[in-house]
Amino acid sequence: xxxxxxxxxxxxxxxxxxxxxxxxxxxxxxxxxxxxxxxxxxxxxxxxxxxxxxxxxxxxxxxxxxxxxxxxxxxxxxxxxxxxxxxxxxxxxxxxxxxxxxxxxxxxxxxxxxxxxxxxxxxxxxxxxxxxxxxxxxxxxxxxxxxxxxxxxxxxxxxxxxxxxxxxxxxxxxxxxxxxxxxxxx
Numbered sequence: 001x002x003x004x005x006x007x008x009x010x011x012x013x014x015x016x017x018x019x020x021x022x023x024x025x026x027x028x029x030x031x032x033x034x035x036x037x038x039x040x041x042x043x044x045x046x047x048x049x050x051x052x053x054x055x056x057x058x059x060x061x062x063x064x065x066x067x068x069x070x071x072x073x074x075x076x077x078x079x080x081x082x083x084x085x086x087x088x089x090x091x092x093x094x095x096x097x098x099x100x101x102x103x104x105x106x107x108x109x110x111x112x113x114x115x116x117x118x119x120x121x122x123x124x125x126x127x128x129x130x131x132x133x134x135x136x137x138x139x140x141x142x143x144x145x146x147x148x149x150x151x152x153x154x155x156x157x158x159x160x161x162x163x164x165x166x167x168x169x170x171x172x173x174x175x176x177x178x179x180x181x182x183x184x185x186x
Contacts (some may be wrong), residue, residue: 002038004071006022011035011077015070018090022154026097029138033090035074046080046159047073051140067138068097075099081159088155092143095150099128100137 011033019026032054040047054066071094081089101124104115115123129137141147148162157163 002036004034004036007033007035007072011072011073014087015090015094017085019094022091023094023097025099026094028136029068029097030066030093031068031070031097033070033072035077036071037075038073040073040075040080045161047076048089048092048143049073049076049098053140068140084155085158088151088158091154092151095147096141096143098139098141100139101125101129102129 008020015031015033019031036049038047040050049070049072051068051070054069070090074136076089077086104123104125106115107113117123131137152158152162157166
């Protein structure tokens with residue numbers, strides 16, 4: 001198991017700057033960053049660290065009551081990423097924090113029916129759910145295409161796997177055919 005320790009003030013300040021700049025919806029959410037001595041690459045892929053809800057165990061070395069904890073691999077931060085790439089990594093994890101919203105409901109014959117779209121997905125309102133203590137509920141999204149798309153819009157293709165993904169998008173058309181100079185759509 002990797003060792004972890006509190007991130008220095010410089011990283012915490014960067015977290016706050018990125019949060020203020022792009023994630024105003026997280027204003028009331030308290031987040032802490034820790035560093036880890038985990039390996040910088042997993043199966044030859046950059047170890048992006050992780051995000052988790054703050055646990056009681058974290059309180060051993062962190063002071064304060066936090067909602068989430070971002071873990072960043074120290075070697076990735078110190079030796080692999082530079083400048084905006086570091087901010088992009090923080091942003092990637094902040095993008096994963098999403099409010100849990102109430103479903104849209106209609107009343108039919110005195111029964112509450114949750115509304116769904118044509119694909120069977122629950123339609124959500126903008127009203128955030130609250131826990132039993134009246135605190136807003138949050139969830140962690142996986143690092144998926146939606147999260148990556150938001151992150152890339154803000155920071156570009158900031159690490160090798162994203163650059164490779166971009167190259168694939170440039171040579172493969174919407175239906176999977178390989179594009180050449182002769183068949184590139186206008």
